[in-house]
Amino acid sequence: MRTAIFGHGAPLGVMAALGITAEDISLAAADPCAEADQFLEEFIDPFVRSVLRRLVAGQLDIYDQIIFFRDSPGAVHAFHYACEYERRGLLSCDAPTLFLSNLLSAGGQPELAFNQSECDRLAHWIGRAPPLAGPGQILGRINSWQNQGRINGKTAWHIRRALLENPARWQGLFPEPQADTGTSRQAGKRLALLGEPLGNDSLHELLDQHGCLVFDQQAENISYAAGGDDLNQALSAYASNPYAPRLTEPIQTGQLADDLARCQADFIVWQTDARDDLWGWLAPQIRHISDNRGIGFIDLGFMPRWPAQEDLDRAASLLANHLAQGRKR
């Protein structure tokens, strides 16, 4: 059985505890697909658009099933649109079956009971299997190396994606990734990339060229959400992820302020997609953190999820201007 998952910050620790390995298909780009596009409004999230195009085009028929995570931005719409394509007969007979997981990033007693029932539903649907090792610890280690400047942004991005897109790597079937030695620490201004998830490494590579990318908000989200070594721990880790967008307490910006201080960030680099309806609500608060903590703020504005060269050129120009002006910590 080959399983795919769609959603940023998926509960991979929970899945591993249930014996489920799955390939993350959230970031893959897709070509236009007329049959899918006729039903996609202009404002649809680019990652949602992409997975639906690939589904209708038959490119996901290699999977037996896809799990969509409701708590991930846009994922519930991806699931329901996928169901609509299925209802209209637009999916091939080999298309994967579709599953919506409603696991909540919250940890009260009612939520715990609900999450337990969601685990049972998922395990029943996919079949029970012995627990596996999850990727939480390795993901945490990669973030730590990046925070210390021991690997650059592009390298961290690639190691992370390799883990998420090939779950055999969780299981120790491949050599563990290694950080660079202390002598090759990245140099330059310490940058923190905040805002919406990106679909590829091109902006990370650009930031590496302008400084040292020590913090990636979305990588933190992924790592927290994937934590835990058994089911209880994993549910607890998922519930206490301070970067979960649907957290019911307003603690995300406080966590960000602490993490930026811990990583000694010199500059925040902020970006969202033009169709964003979520992350942009944080922007003024992030600016406030920047002002209060003496951290520079570089607003790249709208950036496509798979940036084209002209987007990167514009970003490079903004970065160069801001970094040249500098900001004392």
Added chain:
Amino acid sequence: MPGPQLTCSQAALDYQRSWTKSLRARLTDGAAYGFVNADTPHEIFHAHDIPLVVNQWWSSVIAAKQLSGYYLNRAAEMGFHDSLAKYSALPLIARLENDPSMQPWGGLPDPAFLCARQSADDHGQIFKLWAEQTGADLWLLHAPSPPRNQTGWWDNLRDRWEDCHGFARLDLMQAQLEQMVSRLEQLTGRPFDRDRFGKLMASINEQEYIFQDVSRLIANAPRLPIRISEQIPNVMIPQWHRGSEFALNHARRFHAEISRRIEQNQAVCEQEQIRMMWIGAGLWFDTDFYSDFETEFGAVFAWSMYLPFAADGYIRHYHGDWMRTLAARILSMNEQLHQPPWASEWLVKQARDYRIDLAVILVPENDRPSGYGTRFIASDLRAAGLPVIELQADMVDSRRWDGKKARAKLAKTLRQMINQPQQNRLTGQSDSSLI
């Protein structure tokens, strides 16, 4: 012409004005109040007699005062980009602007608590930001989505809601409602009166059955007896106060006056030729749009969601626990109104019931809960034989509304329909192949 407005229409507006005045007085006197989203369990707050200001209502008040452009421009200056929600966020922007003299009523004091259901990705963010600004208690309800879509919900959910929703989602919502009750008791120092709550819930069902009858009267009348712009306050003002003595009496009065108007063969448009449905929230800053096609084309807007949804979305029969019944009411509101096939199947049925000839869909690009699924909905309506016009516009952002262009677009289609009479009129016969 249908003559003057119904007397109950003015009565509804008078009641709302008086209620608004008393609410304002209570808030000025320092009463603790809740600022809540429209799809939250108002029933609990009403039963506990705690004042409420509804986010979307306050947003429409700001828009009606022609202040939306000002606040949306200020939002951009504050650093919020222009793709973010408008309808659900206008009051937050006004609060962040923090100039009460600009706002309706001279502004609102900070609420004691904020309540939203996380039915959209951004609702939680908006309310968290508000809570951080004001220090108000934040009560966010989870919104797990149905894992499978259902057909015929408007019948099935009235009585078989336990089977349709499933235990887990109901248990979670019920538990969250009970948590809200506890927090309200702590906030006010008063015990929650469950008998009063039960009576309120029973009255709401009674009220919604009356609205169901009104909806059927209007749907079956030979010609439209009341414009949707007059329907809406007669439905929504009682809905904001649902289950109260006023609301129940008003529903009865509305029913009586509509019946009389139909008996007297009064119609909005003497030469009614084309019946249209308006799909989406109200076009609050240009409500004349709804009546602008009557004289030239004999085209009337006969349907908006507010009246029929009062019955289909709210009637939930009691099975021994009113709190669980309330959970069943709230659990799938968003799916029913916006998510195909729930929404599209219901809209096709409504179009048949109301003998609709043309559907007009409002597609708000920045208010995603109302925008999602509109192309699927349009497709299902077209498959049912109904022409569909899609209008890109926001409910409160008048800056980008080109009323002249929208009118011309609709007029062009109406002209074509008049030249090809009766081709598209739905008959009320069911067509199971569509759904």
